[in-house]
Amino acid sequence: MPDQTAPGNFDVAVIGGGMIGPALSLGLLERNLKVCILDEGDDVLRVARGNFGLVWFQGKGFGMPRYVEWTRRSATLYPEFAAELKEHTGVDVGHANPGGLELLLGEEELAHRQRYIGQIYQQGGGKEYEVEFLDRKQVEEMLPGVGLGEDVVGASYSPIDGHVNPLFLLRAMHTRFQQAGGTYLPHHRVSEVRKNGGAYDVVTEKGIVSAAKVVIAAGHGLRELGPPLGLDIPIRPQRGHILVTERTKQILPMPISSFRQTVEGSIMLGVSAEEAGYDDTINTGTVAKIAERAARTIPALRHLNIVRTWAALRVLTPDKCPVYAESETHPGIYAVASHSGVTLAAVNAKVASGWIAGDPAPEQFDAFGVERFDAQKTA
Numbered sequence: 151m152p153d154q155t156a157p158g159n160f161d162v163a164v165i166g167g168g169m170i171g172p173a174l175s176l177g178l179l180e181r182n183l184k185v186c187i188l189d190e191g192d193d194v195l196r197v198a199r200g201n202f203g204l205v206w207f208q209g210k211g212f213g214m215p216r217y218v219e220w221t222r223r224s225a226t227l228y229p230e231f232a233a234e235l236k237e238h239t240g241v242d243v244g245h246a247n248p249g250g251l252e253l254l255l256g257e258e259e260l261a262h263r264q265r266y267i268g269q270i271y272q273q274g275g276g277k278e279y280e281v282e283f284l285d286r287k288q289v290e291e292m293l294p295g296v297g298l299g300e301d302v303v304g305a306s307y308s309p310i311d312g313h314v315n316p317l318f319l320l321r322a323m324h325t326r327f328q329q330a331g332g333t334y335l336p337h338h339r340v341s342e343v344r345k346n347g348g349a350y351d352v353v354t355e356k357g358i359v360s361a362a363k364v365v366i367a368a369g370h371g372l373r374e375l376g377p378p379l380g381l382d383i384p385i386r387p388q389r390g391h392i393l394v395t396e397r398t399k400q401i402l403p404m405p406i407s408s409f410r411q412t413v414e415g416s417i418m419l420g421v422s423a424e425e426a427g428y429d430d431t432i433n434t435g436t437v438a439k440i441a442e443r444a445a446r447t448i449p450a451l452r453h454l455n456i457v458r459t460w461a462a463l464r465v466l467t468p469d470k471c472p473v474y475a476e477s478e479t480h481p482g483i484y485a486v487a488s489h490s491g492v493t494l495a496a497v498n499a500k501v502a503s504g505w506i507a508g509d510p511a512p513e514q515f516d517a518f519g520v521e522r523f524d525a526q527k528t529a
């Protein structure tokens with residue numbers, strides 16, 4: 151272990167102050183470890199500031215039952231996680247889990263969704279899977295007064311789904327991190343991690359930080375940092391757009407996968423998926439498609455002005471499932487990446503952090519390593 155008293159020496163250096171790094175760091179601090187977060191400046195790709203804010207269960211884990219379990223675990227831990235953040239920081243992250251819907255337009259979409267959800271259910275070998283299908287009448291009962299478009303034929307529904315204000319979540323995690331004794335180092339872009347005796351030197355333009363363990367939770371930054379450290383993880387960017395309407399009276403009692411109403415009254419509309427490399431500029435054609443689908447689904451939305459729109463880049467693995475991996479060539483260096491960093495924040499803080507601290511890996515982690523990508527390459 152490095153000298154605990156020397157400045158710049160830490161038990162764990164976490165690279166990345168987005169959604170994943172701070173969540174893991176909170177759990178590490180609870181285990182009385184000395185932790186720093188090294189983060190880049192503001193002019194970089196930061197998905198933590200561009201996402202939709204769903205804490206979403208239904209549909210996750212296609213082809214990977216372990217991810218279904220892991221997501222459920224996070225959703226279950228969320229109320230406690232959000233309450234602790236509020237108690238310590240005073241920031242209400244706006245977490246609610248009233249259940250969630252994916253509204254389906256037309257029989258073809260319904261049949262496709264039934265096949266998809268049916269496969270996730272079957273891969274669980276008959277274990278409980280908390281997703282059901284509702285017909286149009288049942289959806290109307292769940293969304294009283296909303297006025298569904300005529301193309302809506304039904305929905306898939308999960309009582310586990312919910313949402314959160316992602317910017318408040320980010321603020322609360324950062325506030326709590328520093329309050330609990332963590333060291334936040336902004337404008338510390340990491341260029342390299344080098345072995346130095348029994349520890350690692352984390353090299354930044356502002357100097358070197360030494361740590362016994364290093365966690366790469368750098369979102370898209372993993373692509374550059376990982377390979378020299380034995381963590382060549384084939385993540386790629388996928389562009390998603392979000393539109394925000396003017397504020398209106400509360401009409402949505404629960405989040406719908408492509409709409410959610412904030413506590414303040416705005417309705418967020420999304421979510422597209424485009425392969426556009428690292429281009430996060432707005433595609434007006436995509437914005438128009440999102441607005442058109444929203445109006446087909448809930449015609450009253452036509453009367454609301456769109457006040458903001460942006461695009462952000464998901465951190466996507468080939469199988470869309472998360473990575474929790476320790477390097478074989480550089481023991482003590484970990485990579486954590488996921489395109490559901492909001493949903494997994496609670497389980498990252500409460501459980502995954504323990505694995506980095508030295509607890510046995512959660513049983514789900516046998517599925518989340520990097521070996522699976524080799525298998526996928528040769529398949």
Ligand SMILES: Cc1cc2nc3c(=O)[nH]c(=O)nc-3n(C[C@H](O)[C@H](O)[C@H](O)COP(=O)(O)OP(=O)(O)OC[C@H]3O[C@@H](n4cnc5c(N)ncnc54)[C@H](O)[C@@H]3O)c2cc1C
Pocket residue numbers: 165166167168169170171188189190191194195196197198199200201202203204205206338339340341367368369370371372375389390391392421461462463464465486487488489490491492493494
């Ligand atoms: C349109 C869209 C909608 C989404 N909606 C949802 C949703 O509803 N629910 C959900 O669960 N997830 C959602 N996500 C995904 C979610 O936002 C991400 O999973 C999450 O932000 C990933 O967290 P991260 O910490 O890995 O990356 P980021 O949040 O991008 O953070 C990475 C951090 O690392 C820093 N960094 C990078 N390289 C370096 C370096 N070399 N040195 C130092 N620092 C570095 C960056 O500055 C950044 O602060 C959405 C994403 C998109 C694009």
